[in-house]
Amino acid sequence: MKTVSRLLMFLAAISIGLLFLFPMWKILVQAPQYPEGLQMHIWINKISGNTDYTLQNFNILNHYIGMEKIEPDSFKELTYMPYIVVFFIISGVLIALLNLKRLVLPWVALLMVAGGAGLLDFYMWLHKFGTNLDPNAPIKIPGMTYIPPFLGGKDLLNFHAVSLPGAGSIGIALAVILGLGVYFLERNREPQRIKTLA
Amino acid sequence: METVFNKVRKSAPKAALLMAVAAGAMLQGCSSTESSEAAALVSGVAGDAASKVYVAPGQHDELYTFMSGGFSGQVAVYGVPSGRLLKVVPVFSQNPENGYGYNEETKAMLNTSFGFVPWDDLHHPKLSRAAGMTDGRWLFVNANNTPRVARLDLKTFETAEILEIPNSAGNHCSPYPTNDNEYVLAGTRFSVPINVEGDGKYEDVNFDEYKEKFRGSISFIKVDKEHGDMDLDFQILVPGFDYDLANGGKGPSSDWVFFTTYNTEQANTLKEIGASQNDKDYLAAINWKLAVKYAKEGKAKEMPAYYYHNKLDEKSHIAKSEIKKTVRILRPEDCPGLMYLIPVPKSPHGIDVDPTGEYMVVSGKLASVIPVHSFSKMLKTIEKKDFIGNVGGIPILRYESVLQGEVKEPGLGPLHTEFDDKGNAYSSMFVSSEIVKWTLKDLQVKDRIPVYYSVGHLVIPGGDTKKPYGKYLIAMNKITKDRYLPTGPELAQSAQLIDISGEKMKLLLDFPTIGEPHYAQAIEAKKIAPNSVKMYSLEENSHPYAAKNEKEARVERKGNEVHVYMTAIRSHLTPDNIEGINVGDEVYFHVTNLEQDWDVPHGFAIMGNNNAELLVMPGATQTLKWVPQRAGIIPMYCTDFCSALHQEMQGYIKVSPKGSKVPLAFSTGAKKPKA
Numbered sequence: 001m002k003t004v005s006r007l008l009m010f011l012a013a014i015s016i017g018l019l020f021l022f023p024m025w026k027i028l029v030q031a032p033q034y035p036e037g038l039q040m041h042i043w044i045n046k047i048s049g050n051t052d053y054t055l056q057n058f059n060i061l062n063h064y065i066g067m068e069k070i071e072p073d074s075f076k077e078l079t080y081m082p083y084i085v086v087f088f089i090i091s092g093v094l095i096a097l098l099n100l101k102r103l104v105l106p107w108v109a110l111l112m113v114a115g116g117a118g119l120l121d122f123y124m125w126l127h128k129f130g131t132n133l134d135p136n137a138p139i140k141i142p143g144m145t146y147i148p149p150f151l152g153g154k155d156l157l158n159f160h161a162v163s164l165p166g167a168g169s170i171g172i173a174l175a176v177i178l179g180l181g182v183y184f185l186e187r188n189r190e191p192q193r194i195k196t197l198a
Numbered sequence: 199m200e201t202v203f204n205k206v207r208k209s210a211p212k213a214a215l216l217m218a219v220a221a222g223a224m225l226q227g228c229s230s231t232e233s234s235e236a237a238a239l240v241s242g243v244a245g246d247a248a249s250k251v252y253v254a255p256g257q258h259d260e261l262y263t264f265m266s267g268g269f270s271g272q273v274a275v276y277g278v279p280s281g282r283l284l285k286v287v288p289v290f291s292q293n294p295e296n297g298y299g300y301n302e303e304t305k306a307m308l309n310t311s312f313g314f315v316p317w318d319d320l321h322h323p324k325l326s327r328a329a330g331m332t333d334g335r336w337l338f339v340n341a342n343n344t345p346r347v348a349r350l351d352l353k354t355f356e357t358a359e360i361l362e363i364p365n366s367a368g369n370h371c372s373p374y375p376t377n378d379n380e381y382v383l384a385g386t387r388f389s390v391p392i393n394v395e396g397d398g399k400y401e402d403v404n405f406d407e408y409k410e411k412f413r414g415s416i417s418f419i420k421v422d423k424e425h426g427d428m429d430l431d432f433q434i435l436v437p438g439f440d441y442d443l444a445n446g447g448k449g450p451s452s453d454w455v456f457f458t459t460y461n462t463e464q465a466n467t468l469k470e471i472g473a474s475q476n477d478k479d480y481l482a483a484i485n486w487k488l489a490v491k492y493a494k495e496g497k498a499k500e501m502p503a504y505y506y507h508n509k510l511d512e513k514s515h516i517a518k519s520e521i522k523k524t525v526r527i528l529r530p531e532d533c534p535g536l537m538y539l540i541p542v543p544k545s546p547h548g549i550d551v552d553p554t555g556e557y558m559v560v561s562g563k564l565a566s567v568i569p570v571h572s573f574s575k576m577l578k579t580i581e582k583k584d585f586i587g588n589v590g591g592i593p594i595l596r597y598e599s600v601l602q603g604e605v606k607e608p609g610l611g612p613l614h615t616e617f618d619d620k621g622n623a624y625s626s627m628f629v630s631s632e633i634v635k636w637t638l639k640d641l642q643v644k645d646r647i648p649v650y651y652s653v654g655h656l657v658i659p660g661g662d663t664k665k666p667y668g669k670y671l672i673a674m675n676k677i678t679k680d681r682y683l684p685t686g687p688e689l690a691q692s693a694q695l696i697d698i699s700g701e702k703m704k705l706l707l708d709f710p711t712i713g714e715p716h717y718a719q720a721i722e723a724k725k726i727a728p729n730s731v732k733m734y735s736l737e738e739n740s741h742p743y744a745a746k747n748e749k750e751a752r753v754e755r756k757g758n759e760v761h762v763y764m765t766a767i768r769s770h771l772t773p774d775n776i777e778g779i780n781v782g783d784e785v786y787f788h789v790t791n792l793e794q795d796w797d798v799p800h801g802f803a804i805m806g807n808n809n810a811e812l813l814v815m816p817g818a819t820q821t822l823k824w825v826p827q828r829a830g831i832i833p834m835y836c837t838d839f840c841s842a843l844h845q846e847m848q849g850y851i852k853v854s855p856k857g858s859k860v861p862l863a864f865s866t867g868a869k870k871p872k873a
Contacts, residue, residue, distance in 0.1 A: 053733075053795060056795075057794070057795050060767065060768050060793075064841075064843070138843055138846075
């Protein structure tokens, strides 16, 4: 690989690291009595909010409709996801350092699969929380489920919920784009080099 | 006769409107706006008043105003210009609404050397200062009856500390912070025998020994720079007059503080005559910096005392009382240059120093002029020793030598003066019920406006600082007669908002107040609002009986005492079923509010409790004592509407007859056996 490509590959690997600096996803809810809104931040290794107490307040609100308590400790994903991310960063950096051109495309493909799996897991998680309701909940509305939006906005009773990717997810997108860029750059250069050699 | 007068006065606005309409019809082209303005002028209200005080729903006021609640013992917080009541802060009075002074944590705040005094007469709020300007950190207030000074924390709007003042009887001229809040000063209204030579204890004194034995005191309360904690550093023993009001100098006069006195005759009976004989009383000028220096140098004599100091802990929210047993006393005769007396017309009330610090305005409530003294002339008079005598070794300066000039015919009963940012002074006239505007430049009256009725103090936001916020003036009135709907013999007390931004004063708004509004302090909202505490951190809660989660909730018996470690969260109490309590047990409910969200307090009340309720802020713990009087099932519940299921936030306590052996048991939501 040319130096530029190796540099881009290195950047691709490093940009995944944004997942450790910013949340991957943000869910914002607003209601008349919550004019300032409540923001849940889903990270690669934790669930937090815009304040220290957001999760507690989410749970207080959710208990009226019988939604299960959101407790970061109960998500296995949060324990093993950081390792997967670290794997992608290290392998990406190695590809750049050791000039392993042939592994660029498989690396990108694997990253896309992992990202896709993450999204699917998130979707299922939302579905589970929104539908698995305590039959003894104080507020019961026939036929109503409370699945938060996967992407975009949705009205749930008095709440308007908005779900959007966080800056962490941009890291994955950036890695995929840069990785694909490296792959195409190198592929276009290949025939020329063969000619010169001949 | 009064009826006729009232009729004429009440119909005056209508008549004016008619006249204005007629005038408008006669003068072609006269706009309708002008005629309505004419009508408004007659009724005394500015034509654009409504728009000037209108704060749209959801919008915030420009200023906070802290008004004394007088005999209610509380401080009321209003938004200005809207006049909306925002909060009543209990200070010297028990408040069943939130359990202040009733619950186990705050009872100690009202301890005094006289025992538990659950009430007082709160007169003067004063904001803490930095470089001669209000800084929005604390509010100091006085208790006039059982001498005390309290500090309110403006992050939480709660009373943080109450200090009793020994050797004082009627803490009226109080509390006055120095420009950098180094000290808060408090003077006594009544002089009393102070046994300095002896052991400080009671001395058998007769009323006719007033002149020899009765003395006044001025207390120097040191304020901690960072936390605001107060400490009585020393007192100055002053002549046995009545001390009325005080005010600190600023700029060139920063080192000085001035006190008005009356009863310099030292009468001990029928004071309305006895204390009104001398043509002149005195303005006591004290160099406070020098006093502090003398005290540090060891000139202050330590003598026995007995007074309480009550403080609320920031993390546990538990108040503790400390008994102090000595006080240091400084005597002016031992401290040259400490104190001077300046003659002023008889029975003065307000002493107010203008923003430059050069002029001391003394309002004599029985005087026909307002004397304005000059600080630089005062220094020259002292330098030249231009004295006309002395009181117990304290020099009396020559009136004419200190005087800058007199405001002639200001009105009847001048009481108190504040200043704007344009060199104007505004004095309240108690007898003639008006506010009079005059200038410091030529001491000429420029404008006057009636107020309804019998105005005491007035306040201009920052009017006692270096840079007043000269947009509004608030008059605090004693009587309202016909201003509001009648409510039996006792009518609302009132404040009036007046626009002082132009040449002429304009009345904008009347609003009723809590108790009697003696004085107020107003401050720009931006100096306080951003620091407001939203909740207490549950993690930092250091209350020894806190239950920080539902798993910690429990009931424990220690002999006759039962301690319930209870939690409250939307929308249940834990535990909510308690049994094993007997008649006559001392039951302490330690309720911890587990919420960590703004504006979600939980209340707690028990049927038939001979006490009050609790109002527990998010993250805090409070304790309610209950001694059940009879056996039965007693309900308990949350009193502060917290959520859609607030009504369901309740539980039961089973009380068994005395001596029963019912085991202690408690639960919340025990699972029912499957059907």
